[in-house]
Amino acid sequence: MELREIIPDRIGFGTAPLGNMFRAVPDDQARATVQAAWDAGIRYFDTGPLYGAGLAELRLGEVLSRQPRDAYVLSTKVGRVILDEEETGARDLGEKGTLFEYGRKNKIVHEWTADATERSIEGSLQRLGVDRIDILWVHDIAQDFHGDVWLQKFEEARTGAFRVLSRLRDEGVIKAWGVGVNRTEPIEITLALEEPRPDGFLLAGRYTLLDHAHALQRLLPMAAEQGVGMVIGGPYSSGVLAGGTHFEYADASPEIIEKVRRLREITDRHGVSIKAAALQFSLAHPVTVAVVPGATKPSRIAEDLAALEEKVPVDFWADLRRSGLVSPQAPLPEGA
Structure with missing residues (x-):
């Protein structure tokens, strides 16, 4: 089943910040934020065991488990099994070693592998307090977490997680699966495989106003050619x-701050909010199914929804293109 048939809206709610990312x-604030997303009509929620060692799943589940299960779409991730015992040393998260230092201390x-994938799903169901998950992403089989051995992790997933998730989809236990990463290369390799075939992908941080040129070179044309949708994290x-x-x-x-x-x-010259520019840019590519910004305050939900609906003048996009801040290959919103 294609992602567009599963995910109901163009915007979802990403829960990585609810795992105490950065702080x-x-x-009560986390609970209020999820509730605000629900009350605002958001019905697609993405989470993962990595986010605070299960903290984000627990917080999301506290709200969603009280809602009718057929009323929303839920995705989480496999590749991390959260244990009851606590971590005694420093976490090994590759380039992102301190990302969730304020999360739970669970190991x-x-x-x-196939066995770990089954255990990961079981743990997520328990923390979320639900009886099923709609979409499962194979999480972080990429260079940023594994350095030079990332291809070994990819092969572990190809012969383990990929096959388990394909079976669960074929059995109707889940609706779809794919790869969720912060790098383009693992998705490119997956798209080139004869089997198994994923239903879509979660690409985080690689198709934004600040960073999109690389994804446009190979990945997004491949996805478009194969008719595969992307969720943009x-x-x-x-x-x-x-x-x-x-x-x-x-x-x-300093270079990013200057950009x-x-x-x-x-944006100031045209009276456009930068959030509107960011969301509408990411959504303009034909393969984009939805964007999933994260939030830790209820007020941010209203900001995101307003940004999605904000009327952005065509002249703004033309000015942005002339500035060289967006790639000549990047599709811009309709009419730009």
Whole structure:
């Protein structure tokens, strides 16, 4: 089943920040944020065991488990099994070692075998308090977490997680599966496989106003040719496009800060919010099914929905193109 047939709306809610990414978020604030998303009509929610060692799933489940299960679409991820025992040393998360230092201390087993995939799904169902998951993403089989051995992890997933998820889809246990990563190469390799065939992908941070040229070279044309949809995660580039200081899950470099300044010059000149520019840019590509910005405050939900509906003048996109801040190959919103 294609992602467009499963995901009901163009915007969803990403829960990585609810895993205490970068900072501790009070439980009541996290709960209120999820509730605000629900009350605003958002019906697609994405989460994952990695986010705070299960914390994001627990927080999301606290709200969603009280709602009719047929009323929303839920995706989570496989590749991490959360144990009851606590981690005693430093976490090994590759380039993102301190990303969830404020999350739960539970030990995380990083494994993409068939057995680990089954255990990962079972743990997610328990934390979420639901009886089924709609979409499962094979999480982080990429260079940013595994360095030079990432292809070994990919092969582990290909012979393990990929086959388990294909079987579960064929049995009707889940509706779809795919790969969820912060790099383009694992998706490109997956698209080139004869089997198994995923239903779509979650691409985080690689198709944003700040970072999109590489994805346009090979990945997105491949996806378009095969008719495969993408969910775009991290449309605000880890927050730097929404007033934050992080890019690619770390402190933004002077070069990135300067690029954001130039973008804001153009948005200010046209009276356009930078959130609107960011969301509408990511959604303009034909393969994009939905964007899933994250939030830790209820007010951010209203901002995101307003940005989605904001009327952006055609002249803005033309100005942005002339500035060289967007690739000549990047599709712009209709009419631009």
